[in-house]
Amino acid sequence: MAALNIKKGATSHSAYDLRDTHSDVESSHTLAVIVDNEAGVLARVIGLFSGRGYNIDSLTVAEIDHKGHRSRITIVTRGTMAVVEQIKAQLGRIVPVHAVIDLTTEAQPVERELALFKVQGTGEKRVEALRLADIFRANVVDSTLESFVFEVTGTPEKIDAFAELMRPLGLVDVARTGVAALSRGI
Amino acid sequence: MSRQMTGAEMVVQALKDQGVDTIFGYPGGAVLPIYDAIFQQNDIRHILVRHEQAAVHMAEGYARSTGKPGCVLVTSGPGATNAVTGLTDALMDSIPLVVFSGQVPTFMIGTDGFQEADTVGITRPCTKHNWLVKDADKLAEVIHQAFHVATSGRPGPVLIDLPKDVQFATGTYTGPKQARTENYQPKVKGDIEAITRLVELMETAARPIFYTGGGVINSGPAASQLMCELVDATGFPITSTLMGLGAYPASGKNWLGMLGMHGLYEANLAMHDCDLMINLGARFDDRITGRVSDFSPKSTKVHVDIDASSINKIVRVDLPIIGDVGHVLEDVLKVWKARGRKVNKEGLAKWWGRIEEWKKVRCLAYAGSETVIKPQYALERLEALTKGRDRYITTEVGQHQMWAAQFLHFDAPNRWMTSGGLGTMGYGFPASIGVQIAHPDALVINVAGEASWLMNMQEMGTCSQFRVPVKQFILNNERLGMVRQWQDLLHGGRYSQSWSESLPDFTKLAEAFGWKGIVCSDPKDLDDAIMEMLEHDGPVLFDCLVEKHENCFPMIPSGKPHNEMLLSADAEAFSSGAALV
Numbered sequence: 001m002a003a004l005n006i007k008k009g010a011t012s013h014s015a016y017d018l019r020d021t022h023s024d025v026e027s028s029h030t031l032a033v034i035v036d037n038e039a040g041v042l043a044r045v046i047g048l049f050s051g052r053g054y055n056i057d058s059l060t061v062a063e064i065d066h067k068g069h070r071s072r073i074t075i076v077t078r079g080t081m082a083v084v085e086q087i088k089a090q091l092g093r094i095v096p097v098h099a100v101i102d103l104t105t106e107a108q109p110v111e112r113e114l115a116l117f118k119v120q121g122t123g124e125k126r127v128e129a130l131r132l133a134d135i136f137r138a139n140v141v142d143s144t145l146e147s148f149v150f151e152v153t154g155t156p157e158k159i160d161a162f163a164e165l166m167r168p169l170g171l172v173d174v175a176r177t178g179v180a181a182l183s184r185g186i
Numbered sequence: 187m188s189r190q191m192t193g194a195e196m197v198v199q200a201l202k203d204q205g206v207d208t209i210f211g212y213p214g215g216a217v218l219p220i221y222d223a224i225f226q227q228n229d230i231r232h233i234l235v236r237h238e239q240a241a242v243h244m245a246e247g248y249a250r251s252t253g254k255p256g257c258v259l260v261t262s263g264p265g266a267t268n269a270v271t272g273l274t275d276a277l278m279d280s281i282p283l284v285v286f287s288g289q290v291p292t293f294m295i296g297t298d299g300f301q302e303a304d305t306v307g308i309t310r311p312c313t314k315h316n317w318l319v320k321d322a323d324k325l326a327e328v329i330h331q332a333f334h335v336a337t338s339g340r341p342g343p344v345l346i347d348l349p350k351d352v353q354f355a356t357g358t359y360t361g362p363k364q365a366r367t368e369n370y371q372p373k374v375k376g377d378i379e380a381i382t383r384l385v386e387l388m389e390t391a392a393r394p395i396f397y398t399g400g401g402v403i404n405s406g407p408a409a410s411q412l413m414c415e416l417v418d419a420t421g422f423p424i425t426s427t428l429m430g431l432g433a434y435p436a437s438g439k440n441w442l443g444m445l446g447m448h449g450l451y452e453a454n455l456a457m458h459d460c461d462l463m464i465n466l467g468a469r470f471d472d473r474i475t476g477r478v479s480d481f482s483p484k485s486t487k488v489h490v491d492i493d494a495s496s497i498n499k500i501v502r503v504d505l506p507i508i509g510d511v512g513h514v515l516e517d518v519l520k521v522w523k524a525r526g527r528k529v530n531k532e533g534l535a536k537w538w539g540r541i542e543e544w545k546k547v548r549c550l551a552y553a554g555s556e557t558v559i560k561p562q563y564a565l566e567r568l569e570a571l572t573k574g575r576d577r578y579i580t581t582e583v584g585q586h587q588m589w590a591a592q593f594l595h596f597d598a599p600n601r602w603m604t605s606g607g608l609g610t611m612g613y614g615f616p617a618s619i620g621v622q623i624a625h626p627d628a629l630v631i632n633v634a635g636e637a638s639w640l641m642n643m644q645e646m647g648t649c650s651q652f653r654v655p656v657k658q659f660i661l662n663n664e665r666l667g668m669v670r671q672w673q674d675l676l677h678g679g680r681y682s683q684s685w686s687e688s689l690p691d692f693t694k695l696a697e698a699f700g701w702k703g704i705v706c707s708d709p710k711d712l713d714d715a716i717m718e719m720l721e722h723d724g725p726v727l728f729d730c731l732v733e734k735h736e737n738c739f740p741m742i743p744s745g746k747p748h749n750e751m752l753l754s755a756d757a758e759a760f761s762s763g764a765a766l767v
Contacts, residue, residue, distance in 0.1 A: 036369070039318060040306060051311050082498060089495035095315040095335055095370055 028057065029084050029104040030076050030111060030181045036096040037063050037071040044094050045073055054079065054087050058113075058156070060178040070098070076156075076179050101183070109181040115159045116141070117150045121170035129169045136162050147172075193322040193353040194219035197286060200329040202229050203362050206257050208248065208623060209233070210241040214261025215301060216288025219353035233623060233652060236644040238265050240616035242272020242343075243642070246281045247620030250603045251578055253406060255282040255336050256620065262288040263301030266347075267308065271610060274312040276343040278607025279429060280404055282336040283343035284329075285313075291351035292320050305347045314342030320349065322357030330365035339372030340493040341404055372492060376509030376517060383505055384464070384488050385521045391462035391486075392533025394422045397445065397474075400429030400606065401467015401491060401511050403599045409512030410599045413466065414438065416519055420529050423541060425453035427468050429606045432596030442541065446474045447742050448588040451549035451751060452541055454740070457482050458748040459540070465489045467511045470500040471607070472744075480747030490514050549740045550592055551756040559709050561586065561661045561732045565593035565633070568659060571716050576628045578621045580604065582614040582638030585667035585738045590633040612641030618656045619645060629657070629720065636662040636729075637686050646699040649725045657719050657726045663734045664689065671737045675752075692729035699725075707731035 035041045042061055049056050058076040063069070077087060084102070091100045103109035117138075119129045122145075133140065133150045136158070142149035152162050156179060163174060191199065197220050201209065210233045213221045224232050235241040238260045245256025260269050266287040276283045290299040306318045315335050319325050328346060336344045388394060396417055402409050410433040417424045417440050424434050425445040434441060443450035445457055457463065463485045468474070470489075475481045478500060487503040489496070490511055497506040507514055522528075552562045579594055580603040581587040587604055596602050603621060605613035618632035632639075639660050649656060669684040696703030702722045706715040706729070719726045739754035 040310065040316075043307070044310060047311055082502075086495065086499055089497070089499075093340075093493060093495050098369070 023081050026078055026080055027084075027104075028076060028078050029102055030074065030109055030179060031088065031091070032099075032101040032103055032181065033073040033075065033091055033097060034099040034101075035071050035073060035094075036098070037069040038096055041071070041096050042073070044096070045075075045091065048090055048094065049075075049077070049087075052090065054083065058178040060180055074179055074181050103181050103183055107183050107185070109183050111155055111179050111181040112153060113156050113159055113177055113179050114151065114153050115162075115174060115176040117152065117163065117166055117171060118147060118173040119150065119166050119170050120147045120172050122146055125169045129166060132162075132165050132169075138162065189359045190356055191359050192219065192223075192356050193319075193325050193348065194223040196322070196326045196357070196359050197329065197348070197353075198223045198227055198230060199359060200326050200362075201257065204330070204333050205254070206230060209257040209259050210235055210244045210248075210620065211259030212236075212238050212241060212261065212265060214265050214288060216262035216290060216350050217259060217265075217286070217348070217353070219350065220259060220286070220288070220348070232259075233619075233648065235616070236647050237642065238268035239271050239612070240619075240642045240645045240648070242269050242276065242283065242285065243610075243613050243616035244620030244623070245283050245285075246272065246276050246279075246613075247580060247603050247617030248624045249281050249283060249620075250403075250617075251600050251621040252624045253600060255284050255333060255341075258283065258285040260285065260287050261301065262290055262305065263303045265301075266303055266305040270308060270312055271608075273309055273343045273345065275605055275608040275610045275613060277312050277314065279605065280341050280400060281343065282341035284332050284336050285343060285345045287345060287347050288353075289318070289347045289349040292349045293351070295349065305345070309345045312343075313345045314340075316345040316347065318347040318349075319352055322352050322355035325352060325357060326360040327365045330360070330362045331367055331370075333362075334365070334367040335370055338370060340401075373508060374492070374510035374513045376490065376507040376514035378517060378521075380505060380507045381514060381517045382521055384507065384518060385525060387462050387486060387488065387505070388420065388422075388464075388522065389525070389528040390530055392530050393456075393460045393537045394420075394462040394464065394534075395456050395460040396422055396424040396434075396464050396466060397426075397457060397468055398424060398430045398433055398466045399427040399468025402430055402433040403467075405467065405492075405510050405512040407599060409510075409515060410434070412512060412515040412519060416515060416522075419519075419527065420522075421534055422464075422529075423456055423538070425449070425457065427471070427474055427606070428591055428604060430468065431591060431602045432599045435597035436595035437597055444591050446471075447476070447744075448592065448738055448740065449742075450592070451547050451740050451753065451757070452544035454742065454748040454751060455544050456541055460485045463487045465491075465503070466515070467491060469496045472500070475501060476742045477745050477747045482748070546758060547753070548758050549753055551758070552736075552754060553756050555733065556709060559707065559712060559730060559732045561589050561663070561736055562593055563709060564659075564661060564712065564730050564732060565589050567712050567716055568631070568633075569594050571713065571720065572629060572631070576625075577601065578603070578618075578625060578628055578630045580614040580618040580621060580630070580632045582632070582634045582641075583609045583611045584635045584638060584669075585663075585671065585736075586633055586635045586638075586661045588668075588738045589661075594633070611638040613638075615639055615642050615656075615658060616645050618658070619648060619654050622654045622656045623652070630655075631657045631659050634658055634660045635667060636660050636664065636689060637666045640686075643695075646695075646701065646725070646727075650700045653724070655722075655724050655726075657728065659719070659728045659730065660692065661730050661732050662689075662692075663732050663736070665734055667736075668738070670735075674737065675741075675743070692727050696727040701725045701727050703727045703729065705729040705731065
C-alpha cells in the first residue's frame with residue numbers, strides 16, 4: 001500500500017478492508033458463520049473446505065434462532081492470512097450464509113468447549129483422578145466402582161491438558177463438543 | 187394471486203412468469219408430469235436434445251448470446267448426472283442457468299430407487315446454489331428465487347430437484363413479486379472513495395492498461411458501452427481475456443488483442459511492463475498470469491469484481507473495488523470527468539510508442555501455403571467472408587479455439603461463446619444450436635476441431651428436427667492439436683494417443699442426417715466452399731482439411747512469465763531472439 005499512499009483503513013466502511021494479508025505465517029482462526037438452517041447448508045460449508053483444500057480443526061453447529069431458522073457454525077481453521085481471507089470470502093458467497101465473523105482478527109474471543117472423559121481405575125489411581133478433576137473444576141456425571149465420567153468445560157487448551165493428565169490414570173474414552181466462541185465486550 | 191395448481195403446472199407457470207420462451211430438455215420417468223404440463227400449452231417451446239450434457243450447453247449458448255438465463259429440464263439419475271459437465275462449465279464461466287431435474291418420489295429418496303441419484307449432493311459443488319423441493323406449496327417461490335440467484339451478483343447455474351410426488355401434488359402458486367429474495371442481494375455499487383483513488387491513479391499513470399474479462403459482458407451491454415467510452419476518452423490501451431472478447435470492439439483504436447497463454451505479444455508485454463493495471467471483471471486465471479511471482483511486477487493493480495472471493499485469490503491487488511462493473515464504470519466516468527478528464531499525455535504517448543514497437547513483431551504471422559490449408563488462413567478467410575454479417579461464433583476447445591480468438595474479430599459483446607474456465611470439448615456444437623434458437627435469422631458458426639466436435643455429434647438430429655441452420659466449420663487436422671502441440675514442445679515429440687483415428691466421412695455423415703456436407707482441402711477452393719456454406723439454408727458440416735502439424739503461437743508455456751513467450755518462426759523478431767527478452 002505504500003506505493004499507493006493509501007491510509008490503512010481508509011475505506012473501512014466498505015465491504016472490504018485494506019489490511020495487509022501478505023504473510024506466510026500460519027495461524028489459527030475462529031470463524032462464526034451465521035446461516036439459514038436449511039437442508040444441506042452444513043454440507044455446503046464443509047464441501048467448500050474439502051473442495052478447496054482448507055483445514056478444519058474444529059466445527060460446532062446448532063440452531064441459535066428457532067423462529068428465524070438461523071444456525072451458528074463455529075469453525076476453527078488454520079492458514080496464512082491470505083488463505084483465511086480467501087476462506088472468509090468463499091464462505092461469504094454461499095447463498096444461505098448471512099454473515100462471516102472472524103473472531104480471532106476482531107478481538108481475542110471467549111472460547112469454550114465441553115468434554116466428557118471416561119476414566120477406569122481403582123485404588124490410588126482412582127483417587128488421583130478425582131483429585132485432579134477437582135483442580136480442573138470437572139464434574140463427575142457418572143460413576144461406578146471402577147470408573148468415572150468427568151465433565152470438563154474450558155478452553156481447548158485446558159481440555160487438552162486434562163486429557164494428558166488422565167491418560168496414565170486409565171483414560172478409556174473422550175467426547176468433545178468442539179469450540180463455541182463469542183467476541184468480548186459489545 | 188394465490189392459485190391452486192399441481193407442482194408440474196407450477197413449473198410451467200413460473201417459467202412463463204419469468205419470461206422464459208425456450209427450454210432445452212430430455213424426458214424420463216421422473217419428469218413425466220412436467221412433460222405432460224408442457225404438452226398442454228404453447229407459450230414455452232421445448233427443444234428435445236439427444237443428450238443432457240448438450241441441453242445444458244445449448245442453454246449456455248442461449249444465455250450468453252441473449253443475456254437471459256438459459257433453462258434446462260432433465261430427468262432423475264442419469265439425466266441429472268449427464269448434466270453435471272454443463273453445470274460445471276457454466277459455473278466456471280459465470281453463465282446464468284436454471285436447471286430442473288426430476289427426482290424419485292419423496293418417500294423413496296434414500297432407498298436406491300430406480301434412476302435415483304443424490305442430485306443435490308452431486309451438483310452442490312457445481313452449481314451456485316441448488317434446492318430439493320419437498321413441498322408443493324414452496325415450489326413456485328423456490329423457482330422464482332432460483333431465477334433471482336442465477337442472475338444476481340456473479341451469475342451462475344442453479345438446479346432445482348423435483349421429486350415426482352411433488353410434481354403431482356396440488357399446492358398454492360406464488361407469483362414472482364411475492365417470492366422473497368431479500369436474503370440474497372449482492373452489492374453492485376462500488377465504494378466511491380476507492381473509485382476516486384482509481385481516478386487519481388488514472389490521472390498520473392504513465393503506462394496504464396485495461397485488462398478486461400467476462401464480467402464486463404455479464405454486466406450487460408451498458409457496461410460494454412461505458413467501458414468503450416472510458417477507454418476511448420482516456421486513450422489507454424485495452425486487452426481482454428478469452429471470455430471478454432467483443433466488449434471493446436476489435437476494430438477500436440486502443441485494442442491490443444487478447445492476452446494470456448496464446449494471447450498477442452503486444453498485449454502480454456504491455457501487461458508485463460505497465461505501471462497501472464485496471465482489471466475489469468477478470469479473475470487472474472492461470473492461463474492469463476503465467477508464473478504468478480513474475481506477473482506484471484512493476485504495476486499498481488486495481489481489481490473491479492462483483493465477487494469478493496476473486497479479490498486477492500491469485501494475485502494480490504493494491505486497490506480492490508467490489509461491485510458490478512457497469513455501476514463502477516459509471517461512477518469512474520463521473521468522477522474522472524468531474525475532475526477535469528486528466529491523463530498523463532506525455533507518458534501515454536511514450537507508452538503507445540513502445541506498444542507500436544511490439545506490434546511490429548507481427549506475432550500472428552505464419553507461413554502461408556499454396557498446397558495445404560493453414561488453419562490460420564481458413565479463419566482469416568472465414569473472417570473476411572462473414573465480416574459485417576449478423577454473426578455469432580461458438581468454438582470447441584483446443585488449437586482451433588485459440589486461433590479463432592486470434593483471427594476472428596468481434597465488435598460487440600454476446601457474439602462470442604466459448605468454454606473458457608472448464609475447457610469443455612464438445613461445448614461448441616450444442617452451444618451453437620442454443621445461439622441459433624435464440625437468433626433464428628442470424629449466421630451462427632461453430633469453429634471446431636474434429637475431435638471436440640465428435641464429442642457431441644449426436645445433436646445433428648436435434649438440428650434436423652428443429653431446422654436449426656448452424657454452420658459447423660471443422661478445422662480437421664486429424665489430431666488432438668493442442669495435446670499434440672504440448673507433446674511436441676514438452677514431451678519430446680512422443681505423440682501419445684493424440685491422433686484422431688477412424689474418423690467418419692463427414693460429408694456422408696451430413697447426408698445421413700439430412701445436412702449439407704462440404705469437404706475442402708485445397709486453399710484455392712476455400713473461398714468458394716465457405717460461400718457455399720454461407721449460402722446454404724440449413725445446417726452445414728464443413729470438413730476443412732488443414733495442415734496437420736501446425737502449432738499455435740504465441741505461447742507462454744505453463745508456469746513461465748509473460749516476457750518469456752514462444753513465438754512462431756515466422757514472427758519478425760524470432761531470428762534475432764530479441765522477442766524472447
